[in-house]
Amino acid sequence: MSVIVLVEHTEGSIKKKSLEAVQYATSIAQKTGTTVSAIVLGTLPNDEMENLGQYGAHKVLNVPDARLNELHPRAYTTALLTAAQQEASKIIIMLHDINGRAVAPRVAGKLKAGLVAGALSYPDLDKGFVIKKAVFSGKAFAHVNITSDVKVITLIPNTFQLNKGEGKASIEKLDVNFSDNDFGITVKEVNKIKGEIPLADAQLVVSGGRGLKGPENWGILEDLAKELGAATACSRPVADAHWRPHHEHVGQTGGTVRPDLYIAVGISGAIQHLAGVNGSKNIVVINKDPEAPFFKAANYGVVGDALEVLPKLTEAVKKFRQNHK
Amino acid sequence: MVSLFGRFRGGYMKILVCISQVPDTSTKIVLKDDNTAINNQGTTYIVNPYDEWYALVCALELKESGTASDIHLITVGKADVEPVIRKALALGGDEAIRIDADSNDPFQTATYIAEYAKSVSYDLILCGKESIDYNNGAVGAMLAGLLDIDYIGFATDIQINGSSVIVKREIEGGEETDACSLPVVIACQKGVAEARIPNMRGIMAARTRPLKAVTPVAVDPVTEILAYELPPAKAGIKLIEADNMDELVALLHTEAKVL
Numbered sequence: 001m002s003v004i005v006l007v008e009h010t011e012g013s014i015k016k017k018s019l020e021a022v023q024y025a026t027s028i029a030q031k032t033g034t035t036v037s038a039i040v041l042g043t044l045p046n047d048e049m050e051n052l053g054q055y056g057a058h059k060v061l062n063v064p065d066a067r068l069n070e071l072h073p074r075a076y077t078t079a080l081l082t083a084a085q086q087e088a089s090k091i092i093i094m095l096h097d098i099n100g101r102a103v104a105p106r107v108a109g110k111l112k113a114g115l116v117a118g119a120l121s122y123p124d125l126d127k128g129f130v131i132k133k134a135v136f137s138g139k140a141f142a143h144v145n146i147t148s149d150v151k152v153i154t155l156i157p158n159t160f161q162l163n164k165g166e167g168k169a170s171i172e173k174l175d176v177n178f179s180d181n182d183f184g185i186t187v188k189e190v191n192k193i194k195g196e197i198p199l200a201d202a203q204l205v206v207s208g209g210r211g212l213k214g215p216e217n218w219g220i221l222e223d224l225a226k227e228l229g230a231a232t233a234c235s236r237p238v239a240d241a242h243w244r245p246h247h248e249h250v251g252q253t254g255g256t257v258r259p260d261l262y263i264a265v266g267i268s269g270a271i272q273h274l275a276g277v278n279g280s281k282n283i284v285v286i287n288k289d290p291e292a293p294f295f296k297a298a299n300y301g302v303v304g305d306a307l308e309v310l311p312k313l314t315e316a317v318k319k320f321r322q323n324h325k
Numbered sequence: 326m327v328s329l330f331g332r333f334r335g336g337y338m339k340i341l342v343c344i345s346q347v348p349d350t351s352t353k354i355v356l357k358d359d360n361t362a363i364n365n366q367g368t369t370y371i372v373n374p375y376d377e378w379y380a381l382v383c384a385l386e387l388k389e390s391g392t393a394s395d396i397h398l399i400t401v402g403k404a405d406v407e408p409v410i411r412k413a414l415a416l417g418g419d420e421a422i423r424i425d426a427d428s429n430d431p432f433q434t435a436t437y438i439a440e441y442a443k444s445v446s447y448d449l450i451l452c453g454k455e456s457i458d459y460n461n462g463a464v465g466a467m468l469a470g471l472l473d474i475d476y477i478g479f480a481t482d483i484q485i486n487g488s489s490v491i492v493k494r495e496i497e498g499g500e501e502t503d504a505c506s507l508p509v510v511i512a513c514q515k516g517v518a519e520a521r522i523p524n525m526r527g528i529m530a531a532r533t534r535p536l537k538a539v540t541p542v543a544v545d546p547v548t549e550i551l552a553y554e555l556p557p558a559k560a561g562i563k564l565i566e567a568d569n570m571d572e573l574v575a576l577l578h579t580e581a582k583v584l
């Protein structure tokens with residue numbers, strides 16, 4: 001009856017957001033009187049897997065097949081269905097990220113299970129199995145009740161603070177019967193942008209709009225991002241004009257971000273832009289127009305020319321970092 | 326299950342494009358008094374941007390290049406979604422199918438579409454990355470599961486040659502190139518195609534293109550929305566002088582606790 005949680009890893013270590021998912025699963029397991037089985041697909045050092053116990057995992061079910069170090073949605077589904085059957089699991093948890101979004105709906109469909117895609121809360125068990133999620137790209141929230149026996153949840157990264165505890169998970173090998181079709185997709189090429197912080201999961205984001213005037217001015221924005229350790233983003237017209245790559249475009253028709261801090265530079269704050277960023281815990285707006293709508297959605301505001309304010313802010317962050325080493 | 330595999334012959338490729346209707350992006354969400362529903366009075370509806378700009382236009386390009394023969398559009402909705410489907414048809418597509426049902430549940434929606442897709446044997450099913458109303462992004466991957474075929478999400482480029490498919494897709498911090506065979510479900514985002522604007526000829530032609538209503542198979546939803554909530558208003562902004570960035574950093578450290 002254990003709660004199952006899919007754990008993502010890269011280059012031999014577990015992703016932080018997967019620790020969040022394990023901790024989330026642990027809380028649900030405690031409330032429902034069961035334990036957590038973490039599913040690790042692919043190869044990972046044993047101590048990494050054991051350490052999942054620090055976030056509440058009781059045991060790890062590992063499929064040490066190196067092909068699973070890459071995403072194969074069908075193979076992942078086969079493995080998760082095998083684990084769910086073996087453990088008689090009713091609750092399956094993944095992350096609301098690129099991998100989880102390819103696998104969770106497939107698993108849910110196979111099990112005729114209700115899916116909450118993008119959970120922002122623990123399930124409220126008093127009212128059924130009710131979870132809060134953002135709808136209309138963050139313009140509202142819905143409280144969704146899963147009515148099926150089996151429940152599948154994808155959790156939004158960076159929603160809950162991690163609390164490391166004590167504990168060591170036991171490791172068991174999970175035997176899975178894969179078919180050739182499970183590996184129907186061949187990965188031909190992987191291009192990672194070196195040193196880049198993935199935007200979707202970033203805790204700090206510095207984002208630029210048309211107010212920066214042109215791509216030649218992005219250097220000072222990148223300086224700030226670098227000093228902060230932040231990911232960079234942009235408004236849609238900026239991506240449309242090819243000042244910045246498409247994957248940086250955030251908003252209702254681009255990516256959604258929910259960082260601890262979103263710094264918007266020279267962005268007016270149109271409703272479509274706000275939709276993708278209003279889950280940010282803190283928003284700083286830098287805009288030369290005091291009437292810019294973005295100020296209404298901000299916690300902190302600076303009225304001024306971005307080209308002058310940005311270097312000053314970068315300097316201040318640098319000074320702060322030096323004093324707080 | 327009907328096997329979709331092996332039916333493909335060059336130039337006879339059949340594409341199904343999943344279309345959903347969503348509120349215009351400028352819509353401000355207003356709730357009904359008891360918070361159990363959205364007040365959609367005065368809301369204008371559009372084709373979900375990801376479906377229209379990328380999935381549908383990609384299908385049209387494949388037809389224009391002689392790779393595809395038939396493009397079918399499918400949606401789940403009652404008769405009131407027909408004007409939006411006509412808008413999609415104004416860009417192109419040979420016929421549209423409307424599964425005559427209301428559904429807010431991804432499993433129900435995916436099952437409706439899967440059951441119809443089995444009856445036609447599509448070679449390629451395209452959908453948008455997600456719909457901008459419920460933001461589940463679940464129907465494509467679920468549909469692929471129900472049809473037992475491959476799924477690739479977050480696609481930014483699609484090339485088809487015979488029955489072989491090469492897709493570029495977003496990964497964390499980069500891009501990956503995947504290869505697979507038809508049939509496949511692909512969820513599209515920016516990069517896959519350039520958005521188009523319908524012309525007068527398209528709008529006229531859309532009026533007479535077949536749009537058929539299909540009775541849904543029996544399937545119960547497995548989720549229900551009990552209530553809605555609007556985001557809390559921001560507590561008020563603190564303005565900081567442009568030449569006092571030390572103060573902003575101090576506030577981010579001591580008050581916001583993000584540094």
Ligand SMILES: Cc1cc2nc3c(=O)[nH]c(=O)nc-3n(C[C@H](O)[C@H](O)[C@H](O)COP(=O)(O)OP(=O)(O)OC[C@H]3O[C@@H](n4cnc5c(N)ncnc54)[C@H](O)[C@@H]3O)c2cc1C
Nearest residue numbers: 209210211235236251252253266267268270273288289306
């Ligand atoms: C269907 C649809 C979908 C859309 N989806 C999205 C989306 O997903 N994401 C998105 O971002 N937009 C989206 N938009 C576009 C959106 O409506 C806005 O047009 C867009 O967000 C504006 O981008 P911007 O703020 O960079 O530019 P502008 O609106 O031009 O604003 C520039 C801002 O910079 C300020 N500024 C100018 N010079 C300076 C300076 N020197 N220093 C400081 N500030 C300065 C100005 O005061 C202004 O506020 C969508 C629109 C539609 C119709």
